[in-house]
Amino acid sequence: MSSNLYKTPSNLTCKNTCSSLKGLRSNYRQLQRFSTTSACKDEALDRTRNIGIIAHIDAGKTTTTERMLFYSGFTRRIGDVDEGSTVTDFLPAERARGITIQSAAITFHWPPGEVNGASGPQAGAQSEPTPRSAYPHTINLIDTPGHADFTFEVMRSLRILDGAVCILDGVAGVEAQTEKVWNQASTYHIPRVIYVNKLDRDGAAFGRTVREVSSRLGVYPAVCQIPWFQGGNGPFIGVADAIHLQGLRWKEGEDGRTVKVADLQQLDAEEPALAAELRRARIALIELLSEHDEDIVEKFFECEEDHLAVSSADIIESLRRCVLDQTSRIVPLFAGASFRNMGVQPLLDSIVNLLPSPPEAPDPEVSIGGVKGGLRDLLSGDLIVEQSQKASSPSKGKQPKKKNLALQSSSKDAISKLQSCALAFKVVNDAKRGVLVYVRVYSGSLDRNSLLFNTNLQLSERAPRLLKMYANDAVEVDSIAAGHIGVVVGLKQTRTGDTLVSYAGNKATPPEPLTSLQLRPIAVPPPVFFTSVEPHSLSEEKRMHESLALLLREDPSLHVNVDEESGQTLLSGMGELHLEIARDRLINDLKAKASMGRIEIGYRESALGTSSPITKIFDKEIAGRKGKAGCTAVVEPLGEDFESQEVVDQATLLVETHDGNQIIIRAPGLQIDRSSRSEDETSPFLPPGMDLVTFRTALQNGSLAALARGPQFTLPMHNTRVTLTINPTTDLFGNETTTSALSSAARQATAAALKDVQFGAGTTMMEPVMNVIISIDEASLGSVVHDISSSRGGHIISLDEEVPLSGTDASTSASALEEEAPPPIDHRRVYAPPDPFEAASVGVEIPAAATRPRTIIAKVPLKEMVGYLKHLRSLTAGRGTFVMSVDRFEKMSGQRQKVVLAELRGGF
Ligand SMILES: Nc1nc2c(ncn2[C@@H]2O[C@H](COP(=O)(O)OP(=O)(O)OP(=O)(O)O)[C@@H](O)[C@H]2O)c(=O)[nH]1
Secondary structure: OHHHOEEOOOOOOOOOOOOOOOOOOHHHOOOOOOOOOOOOHHHHHHOEEEEEEEEOOOOOHHHHHHHHHHHOOOOOOOOOOOOOOOOOOOOHHHHHHOOOOOOOEEEEEEOOOOHHHOOOOOOOOOOOOOOHHHOOEEEEEEEOOOOHHHHHHHHHHHOOOOEEEEEEEOOOEOOHHHHHHHHHHHHOOOOEEEEEEOOOOOOOOHHHHHHHHHHHHOOEEEEOEEEEEHHHOOOEEEEEEOOOOEEEEEOOOOOOOOEEEEEHHHHHHHOHHHHHHHHHHHHHHHHHHHOOOHHHHHHHHHOOOOHHHOOHHHHHHHHHHHHHOHHHOEEEEEEOEHHHOEOHHHHHHHHHHHOOOHHHOOOOEEEEOOEEEEHHHHHHOHHHHHHHHHHOOHHHOOOOHHHHHHHHHHHHHHHHHEEEEEEEEEEEEEOOOEEEEEEEEEEEEEEOOOEEEEOOOOEEEEOOEEEEEEOOEEEEEOEEEOOOEEEEEOOOOOOOOOEEEEEOOOOOOOOOOHHHOEEOOOOOOOOOEEEEEEEOOHHHHHHHHHHHHHHHHHOOOOEEEEOOOOOOEEEEEOOHHHHHHHHHHHHHHOOOOEEEOOOEEOOEEEEOOOOOOEEEEEEEEEOOEEEEEEEEEEEEEOOOOHHHHOOOOOOEEEEEEEOOEEEEEEOOOOOOEOOOOHHHOEOOOOOOOOOHHHHHHHHHHHHHHHHOOOOOOOOOEOOEEEEEEOOHHHHEOHHHOOHHHHHHHHHHHHHHHHHHHHHOOOEEEEEEEEEEEEEEEHHHHHHHHHHHHHHOOOEEEEOOOOOOOOOOOOOOOHHHHHOOOOOOOOHHHOOOOOOOOOOOOOOOOOOOOOOOEEEEEEEEEHHHHOOHHHHHHHHOOOOOEEEEEEEEEEEOOHHHHHHHHHHHHHHO
């Protein structure tokens, strides 16, 4: 057969290789490339793809990424996960564990070449449009982590993507983790393509995986390739491409740069069964697209209703329209075996051809001055109108119309001063280059040496150096334009997730309301595990805290606090592996001389009743300065519907929720001077120079410090409301009212109120309860359900495997959940080729065999889930998998409390 097949030139050098299947694009070769001298910025942006790879752990993200880098010419040899020589998994901890724990953003070009050197897709008068993959594109690839413990890492990476490749393991199919990440990507409306990997492995079932995509991910798979097993049931040797109606074959044992292409006639002669299935796949593809895309219907009629006659270029354009308009729920699906170097180049072509450029991507969500909306609305000024209307809301007293209009015009003026805004999506400490802050620029252009205002930390930092990252190599650049990804070197404070803005003028802070601009804000849920960190000697303590501070900049879902009484430093995080990795980073990578204690579950304490009002006056000299302030605290349990219980009136200075507790600050009679802009609110009772923001923050910090330690179990408080009341005539003392005195008074009053609760109704312990999603075979369903509900005290929520899961994560935005559920997928319309040894294809229901995947959704106390994977594996003959995320903290029964307390005491 091979003698008949097209062979790409074998003398290609790695750097210049047009490994993007010369044959695949041979249709377009006759179309001349012509260079343009005015390669404008927009064109470069049109030829940019910010994409990520999302998948279940071990599906082959790293292996596939390494091939992408190799074929695009950025590496000279293929890295191997199993040898620990990959480029993307560059932390030592990652290499040792063989899993991806930190996303690295890598830029490469596909197909290889200069991005600005040629014009974009052209539709000539008589010719079909040239596919985008005929021209070099810049691909910014974010390698997202796959482990459940790194949900926030995943969310943080996802929110900056314009498109994603979802890799499935062709043996395991759609797994629990895949569903979870898929749903997370859906919350951001990220257009996706699917790549079914590992088709070379025994037990690979492409057809079954396609059906699982429809039933478990709730989308219509547009099967663009089907696997080519030699002779029908021999080894996996390539793919048959339903878009171009050709077979692509890779030679076993080679690096995959040489691809042999067989047209349909050749396939008919050599592999008649495959050729027949390929025709069915093409018919199914056109049928599926015609249900959602008028244009392809037209093309189909133009071709006299011959499915096989529709051009590949028209199919690609139709697929692209369907992928970008996500209401179609069509997801193109490709096949391969990255480890065997098969299937990666067509996947790269599909990234360029089918996934959006930055301007085509869904508008990112922003929040400014308490209102949310799209970035485009912000830049057009519409969001500002809404914001200024809210700023003059009834709780602040009716503002005259004139004033409102003035506010709008000053806000619009502020927006016009916005030069650029960017999201710091990752902070990495690089051994050679120091702290690297990866940014995605959303508007304008981030220039070297510009002053960046961090709206999360409310401070400015200069950006002395900018880089583009090519895996481990970096190239200095002068600016990073909107839609692009790059690195800022030299920032001292910026953390992962912070929003950075640059603005015209030379003021220290940007004009209001730009100071509150947030790009794609995400909420960080409370940590559920903690461990103690001890320096080896006193002299190491400072270094240890510096390293911890860096760790927290990298990953804000880690928390550090120092227990006041024991002086112990406690590090808390989202999961056991999360803390283990933090330990590795701290000790092995950052070289802190410290040791970590056992990893424990972070229990909480909660008030059962209301305290009496307790007043404390703090009156002491601090650092040679007299400080005097007082306040009254009341502590009470926070009801489920606490938001509706809020009484916000003129005297309320603050209502804020922190880690499950609410702090309300009230100061009746403070005589707030609101004549000037809201940021400068002051009061004649406050000492000169102290504004209301400083006053509130001091009190809030004091109260939060007291809440870190419950009165009975010394656990952090949860589900508790503290109301601080300040009487200006008896609690404030002019110049003597310092911020530290205010903090101390708030702390003492809160602590005393907590003690008062303890001696009254008392407090109770709370434990984290997890949302658990378990994927298993039908055969193990009974034993797993029994184990969860009787031995582990869990509560089964559903056993339904048909309904795609909504985002179960705490981070899933409420708006996504509010969206109307789409109608269920019609399985009769799903085409899946038969797997070897399986019959029939179109519209087959998932067979109700013992291998049918089932999904259990349950709520289970975290304590019962520790070490669960091993147990699940033993119950399910190794097939079961699960993911979990924090649902909430729940009060514990007296009996459970006793057991846990005994364990905790024994444990320490
Ligand atoms: N047989 C076969 N094995 C593969 C293929 N792709 C990846 N693997 C193997 O699967 C394992 C996991 O691959 P990785 O590339 O590390 O997977 P990953 O998704 O990056 O995993 P994490 O980094 O842990 O999230 C490795 O042992 C790979 O060699 C494939 O196409 N065929």
